[in-house]
Amino acid sequence: MELSAKEFKAMQSPLRQSMQKTEFETFQKFGFSAKDKDVLEIGCGSGFGAILISEDKPKNYVGIDIMEEQIALAKSRAIPDFTFQVQNAEELDNFDSESKDIIVIFGILHHIPGWRRVIQHAYRILKPSGTFFVEEPSRVLIRTLDFFLRWGHDPVALFSLRELEKTLRENGFIISRRKNYATLFGVFRADKPNTEGKL
Numbered sequence: 319m320e321l322s323a324k325e326f327k328a329m330q331s332p333l334r335q336s337m338q339k340t341e342f343e344t345f346q347k348f349g350f351s352a353k354d355k356d357v358l359e360i361g362c363g364s365g366f367g368a369i370l371i372s373e374d375k376p377k378n379y380v381g382i383d384i385m386e387e388q389i390a391l392a393k394s395r396a397i398p399d400f401t402f403q404v405q406n407a408e409e410l411d412n413f414d415s416e417s418k419d420i421i422v423i424f425g426i427l428h429h430i431p432g433w434r435r436v437i438q439h440a441y442r443i444l445k446p447s448g449t450f451f452v453e454e455p456s457r458v459l460i461r462t463l464d465f466f467l468r469w470g471h472d473p474v475a476l477f478s479l480r481e482l483e484k485t486l487r488e489n490g491f492i493i494s495r496r497k498n499y500a501t502l503f504g505v506f507r508a509d510k511p512n513t514e515g516k517l
């Protein structure tokens with residue numbers, strides 16, 4: 319779902335960038351390193367996450383987002399060899415199975431009524447021993463933000479952190495690291511096991 323005008327503006331703010339930097343630092347504490355890796359970012363927004371990731375010099379990076387305005391901003395950052403494309407995260411069939419080492423999400427599943435489908439795709443697209451890094455706000459936080467700020471999220475897409483974690487596990491991921499900020503938002507490292515079913 320495209321962002322409301324209010325949320326779109328908030329997502330471009332220095333406050334959001336500062337928060338995203340902190341989220342990325344948590345990913346790094348959880349072992350995120352994109353050096354020489356094939357990386358897919360789902361819901362890359364205006365590309366601030368891509369700037370953070372580019373410091374690692376990945377082998378390949380693709381960022382997708384459903385909003386043309388976000389992709390235009392991401393492209394304007396002109397990060398060499400990074401690809402940005404307009405695409406719905408519920409329809410990721412064009413990405414080959416077992417083709418990515420890392421998939422990363424900074425807060426987008428709560429916009430997508432079919433978010434469980436995105437998790438299924440992520441598992442399929444990751445190579446064995448690949449890693450899914452996920453930061454997401456909970457239903458409680460989004461309802462509170464919408465009450466005060468009227469950002470207008472679709473209530474059907476919201477979930478609790480417990481539901482998110484359960485869905486990751488049900489799709490085959492092993493949660494190796496997790497940091498929950500009360501029940502408001504969570505940062506997860508979810509690993510796809512190797513071919514022997516182990517980490």
Ligand SMILES: C[S@@+](CC[C@H](N)C(=O)[O-])C[C@H]1O[C@@H](n2cnc3c(N)ncnc32)[C@H](O)[C@@H]1O
Pocket residue numbers: 319320321329334338360361362363364367382383384385388405406407408423424425426429430
């Ligand atoms: C809360 S913003 C986060 C953007 C960026 N990841 C960040 O951390 O600033 C959510 C992003 O998800 C994108 N989005 C929403 N629904 C989507 C979908 N079905 N497929 C792909 N992107 C989607 C929005 O366009 C928006 O850029």
